Amino acid sequence: MRQFWRTMLRSPSGIIGLIILVLAIVIAVAGPFYFPNSPWRMVQRPFVPPFTLAKVPLGTDALGRDVLAGLIFGARVSLLVGLVSTLVALVVGVPLGAIAGYFGGRVDDALMRFTEFFQTIPSFALAIVLVAILQPSIYSIVAAIGLVSWPPVARLVRGEVLSLRTREYVQAAVVTGQSNAWIIWREILPNALSPVIVLASLMVATAILLESSLSFLGLGDPNLISWGYMVGAGRTVIRQAWWITVFPGVAILLSVLGLNLIGEGLNDALNPRLSREGR
Amino acid sequence: MLSFIAQRVVKGVIVLLAIIVLNFFLIRLAPGDPAVVMAGEAGASDQIFVAQLREKFGLDRPLPEQLLIYVKGIASLDLGFSFRQQAPVAKLIAERLPATLLLTLTAFAISLGLGILFGVLAARFAGTFLDTAITVLALIFYATPLFWIALIAILLFSVWADWLPSFGYETVGAGYTGLRHALDVGAHLVMPAATLGLFFMATYTRMTRASMLEVKRLDFVKTARAKGLRDGIILRRHVLRNALLPVVTLAGVHAGTLVGGAVLTETVFAWPGIGRLMYDALIQRDYNLLLGVFVVSSAMVLIFNLVTDLVYRLVDPRIEYAS
Amino acid sequence: EEPKTGGVVNAVIQPEPPGLMLAMVQNGPTQMVSGNIFEGLLRYSPKLEPLPGLAESWTISPDAKVYTFKLKKGVTWHDGKPFTSADVLFSIEMLKQTHARARNNLVMVEKVEAPDDLTVVFTLKEPFGPFIGIFEVGSMPMVPKHLYEGTDYKTNPNNNAPVGTGPFMFKEWQKGSFIRMVKNPNYHEKGKPYLDEVYWQIIPDAAARAVAFETGKVDVLPGGSIENFDVPRVSKLPGACVTGAGWEFFSPLSWMWLNNRNPILANKKVRQAIMYAIDRDFAKDVIWNGLGKVATGPSASTIKFYSDDVPKYPYDPAKAKALLKEAGYKGEKIRMLPLAYGETWQRWGEAVKQNLQDVGMTIETIATDVPGGNQKIMEWDYDIAFTYLYQYGDPALGVSRNYITSAIAKGQLFNNVEGYSNPEVDKLFAEGATAPTDAKRKEAYDKVQKILAEDVPVAWLLELQFPTITKCKVKSLITTGIGVNDGFRDAWLDK
């Protein structure tokens, strides 16, 4: 573990990514305490440019709502959607992939057909349809994003398990009389985790982008403000009020960037082959 | 080879059938149906009117029967009829497919070409400023919401500079033919294709770079160096060729999904493609059309996957041996 | 100015119409495009007076029960066949099957006859004041009998290449890109139309539509083509002209359905509180950019028999709070359904939600797309829902249906979906429709407007205005009360 942090902290991208992510999380968690007002409240006249009024430092949007407040509350939703939908994808993908890889044969064949089936439908289209069907809400969005993002997880885990399954320490566990569940859970999955973690960090980023795209199409949760919603809502007035779209756009960019950098750092830290030899 | 293709086709058909059945029910889970939509648009409605519409669409029959009718149609390569648009689904899709293919394949070519180029450069100069610059730039393209880039691009190139048309597939009514027409379409294509392409480019850049660095470490590269080969040749012949294998796989997957995945780009640039057609069909609960788009784009994915595998076999002699 | 002949105009159409056969599809975009291909018997001036259309002249019998139309001579369909009274009779029969509004409008008709090729006679069961207002192209388009009779209407090949009598002929439709119509050289009004061609460009994104206008790629932005926030900017562009005219016939009025079946909203005080709580001036100024007018009651001020003498509801949160308290409202959750028609409506939903929350109501926005929302309204599964409706010039056509008891029925999207029922109101609306003189009609309508404004069965918002933005070189586009819907008949291009 110490070794892991050392490698992680040695890569500059990893550090930058961590800083960005920690910052975003702090803002999302603590920000609302400093801005107890709802981001939906119309506090000023519309279209106040940024840096002109101290009360609304980043200006106001088309209805006179505080852009900064939206940014802060939006961090919650965007990060939450990113994290939870990734979790959903992992919860679906990891067991599926593990079972397919471990038991192989017909089970594997069936599960992989099932996965392929989900992969064959373009994921963004499927997400749109799912959200439209379930009616846009934070739950349906998380569910839809999770549902379209698990196939790569399943495939990755399956591949890992497939190769780990033949490892000698797994055979040793079989020989000592362990049950299949125990072997998958204790012997195989912990060792399959590093690439999954790397993938997961990238999936969080993708999920944030996906949420913003859905919001852009008007398929966001109308009761919660998110960055994607802000960009979408501001795009029609981008000519008069660039700040309404630019700030949340930059926020998305930074967090996705941060997560990607973390993914890269993790990759270096968790992949011993790469971390040993210098680049 | 032939048996391999036959086998894949059979599997593909099974997957497609599953897609049809699942989506058939999935779509009908959504609240509201075409009759409701049309009632809303008519500016007046009563139950008789809605019931008439339902009957007209065949929506008054039990679901399994509707499914059976649909599947029967598919079996004879008939994608059904869009009552909304008063036209066969196949025709509606066929009208849009060329535009989508043009857009996505161009974007694909851009992303793959530039992605590999930049990936190679980054790997070649790993650790230098160039590497960092490429990596950061690629990441930024990847991390910026697609629609946002599109908006900015329109502002820059259409509104302010007035270099490129901001919407559509061609200059409507200009009646260009031949080369003029090609140039015209090309001008319209630049922004959407670039927007879409840049996003995917990032993935290829990073993948190529990582793959190159990985392959560089392998023993046969050492062998090549021990032969006294020039670095350029080693890079091209030994490293790049091997490094491209995973890229090819990924590209195959992408190429397929691009067909149905360009909804946003098509929306922002008013590109008359499949993605937009799908979105409209969804919004209007045009069941047959929506299902048709799914079937076609899934079929595309399967076809592209098959093509990838075939390409892969060409590139990697080991595969053929294995089967 | 002397109209000039020739030229091509590019207009935006949004969203892409599902079809162009006006007798079968009646959504806004279809009416806008096909109104130039098909024609009705009459047209209407901005003041909603009838103008000659395919009918050259008309007479109404003194008992107001017999309407006789003389058709114009020498009118031909786009395929060269003559247009006759037989087509009118056929159209009416067909529309009764395919056009819900036409069917409603025609319930009072006892019989229709065609004594000769150029005469059509309608006999009514009883006097029906608004009858003269139902002959506009969108409400009663004339369909070619020779192409439709005896066919299966829904699969008739002409649906995709409509044949009408209008100034323009359908030429080409590249789905997802554009619809092209060309000049009808044999149009029955000599010299018209002036334009050679009209392209309807399909651009799904509002911002992109604005850019298209800005870069000169399109010349006409019909009402609603761009987001309201963009209207001031775009109208100030060099060479841009704006007009609010052309919506008189429709007079769109927006309101929120208040589900009177909901125990909380069943209380009149709560409904009134909602009226007080909503800052409609803010909505008008900020969301609609100052366009439109705060609605006072069930009728828009532009239609017949509008009365201003009703209780008013200025923005007064304090009063709203007091009323809610009186009503015993304790913060129970109310579900609100905004309209999924784009940014403006979304913003409006947000603003109203904030207004209502400010007076202590608990509002949950339910997001759906259009069909989902329609479905919910049809099944009465909502508490508050946004809508806007056309009024069609006369309270008997566009207003009464929303309030009378007989219009309550599950499974319909318009009419009385709020579930309001008041025998007094029913009686007055019936009187208004059938009273023989306008004075008598006005009396009934004055009364009913007062009662409704007091009862607040729905929460009226704004009389909407959808400004049409054009390049100034496009002249005479809007000459009638239905605006762009048949506007290209007279339009010309100043080159």
Next chain:
Amino acid sequence: MGDPVVSIKNLRIALPKGAERTHAVDGVSFDLTAGKIVCVVGESGSGKSMCAHALLGLLPDTVKVESGEIAFEGRDLLSVDQDGWRDLRGRRIAMVFQEPMTALNPLMRIGEQLMEVFEAHDLLSPKERRAKALALVREVGLPDPERIIRAYPHQLSGGQRQRAMIAMALALEPAVLVADEPTTALDVTTQAQILKLIRNLQASHNMAVMFITHDFGVVADIADQVVVLRHGKVVEEGTSEAVLGRPQHDYTKALLAAVPSFDPPPRRSREDAPRALEVVGLDKTYVTPTGWFRPNRETRAAHAVNFAIHQGETLGLVGESGSGKSSVARLVMRLIEADRGTVRIGDVDLTALDGRALRTQRHRIQMIFQDPFASLNPRRKVGRIIADGMVARGTPLEAALKRAQELLGLVGLDAGAIGRYPHEFSGGQRQRIGIARALALDPEIIVADEAVSALDVSVQAQVLRLLEDLKARLGLSMLFITHDLRVAAQICDRIAVMQKGEIVELKPTAALFADPEHAYTRELLAAVPGRKQEVA
């Protein structure tokens, strides 16, 4: 001895920060002479490969030559620039790598890769290159040269690939050939062929050869000169006879002593003891599906395998790579299902059991695995690794961990080891942990599949001694799988020889060595390196 072609003096190669030690090699000097083979020997990590790579200027970027001198035909190689190196590599100094699987580009045909050597130095026309490539392929004794040239690496066997590599190295008749463990990945019979080939070619081309190995048997067969490396330093240097026959340095002595002798020690027969394990008529054919419309590929890994192990006895299973040894081990362990046949432990038929019933019997037969790195879960502490099996059988964790400590003591490890992770141990120590794990369930039989093959000779000797000792103390029976006949000679009571899935000969060890009946057994025995010249 003639003039040295290459002369290495005081070579000091620095490793990057964080490596095992500061210098890969420190003060190494030796010479290479035309027509002579210099064997560089030493344990894993002693710096052998670094020396080799320095000779071709192929050191990793992070590794730098700090001081010293490498003179080649009077030129100082350390000051040669990139162009100079390109000119030298392949033409004057060539190299053969250890792994024939990975040292060839999988996407290029063998012929192309061969011709590339000429291309690199702008020699010959394409046509001549092809002719030359054919000649080379023929020279290294590859069959059907026309086919080989068009083949991809994966279409060749390991030995064929190594021949192709050698052909590549010889293409331009270099003055110096560096071979870094070129036979380690091959089985004995193939190894013997390759060694002979190198020997012959070296003589006919009068090359100077640097041959790296850790196998003293190989040294005995091939070396003219020997250099012994330890921790990056030369501990002994001299002619083959001198170093092998009269080692001076203690380390060399220890290394040589650790090489198992080829003479089987006398052993008491245990044929009269009851049978601990009985295997009857085991059949296993691997079926690899290749698609729907093609016949599946079948590999017969076990065919009518019969044997029995008596209590307290060690049965050896030998044979070349791919003969089915591991398959038999896995069948016996019920890690894979047999097509036919019975495995009986005492009177329990293991093949008839399934699920829970099978799990409850598993403790009676345990396994020691080949790879000390792959056989321990890197994410579990050593204590848990040993205790897991006991816990699964119902022992409380506390008690199991206590027992684990005892077992660690038994295999000669410190009891504190239970709290550490596997990567904190050396290879030999890990193998002891693996043994402790196998013993934890008080098995009656132990199956050891190449249990010592991955270890350095000295460590190997220790572990073998430990096994022998434990077996005697605990009264265990053992199935001992190895491809190393020297090891088999030392530890087995009886030996079964496998070829292509069948046991071709099964005899008491001494009898087998003295009087091999089957032709394959004879071939196998003849291929053992250092056979003729018994070391130490």
